[in-house]
Amino acid sequence: MRHWLVKTEPDTFSLEDLRRESPALWDGVRNYQARNFLREMRCGDVVLIQHSSCKVPAIVGLAVVSEIALPDPTASQPDHAGFDPRHVADLEAGKPPRWLAPRLAYLRPLSTTLPLSRIKAAPPMAESHLVRRARLSVMPLNENEIACIASLAGESLMP
């Protein structure tokens, strides 16, 4: 079982939205590195939900992967900002979809939200994707990073 971190803008889709709509399709990812990570997700993996582009960017709660590697339907909708004709062409050609979405089931909030500033300042995070790869919206966390974040959060990150 792996741990992942995903970013979402709470004005668009917050942890509370996920709670209400759980399980929800995690759509709209349009970055190849992030897509490749989505492809590696497996059912039962734990996903840390991070609010971004908001007052206090922070990890706010946990979800669990409930379905994997579904074609992202928003990439097939011409009226959608994430529309990509190459995605439609892939599907029509019987090729694997270019853009993927897992389905995530709400698990629980953190007892206290954990600001990104605290996470980034922790020495074990120095080599993490979170610190080193600006703008990446889906990333795996290794054992050290999970332990570090759990310690900062003061609670378990297990399902």
Add this chain to the structure above:
DNA sequence: GCCAACGTTGGC
């Protein structure tokens, strides 16, 4: 709202 980081596009 600014702007650095950095991914994508397209001319050559």
Add this chain to the structure above:
DNA sequence: GCCAACGTTGGC
């Protein structure tokens, strides 16, 4: 296939 121009992300 290089790389300059351009667009987007996201912390601050």
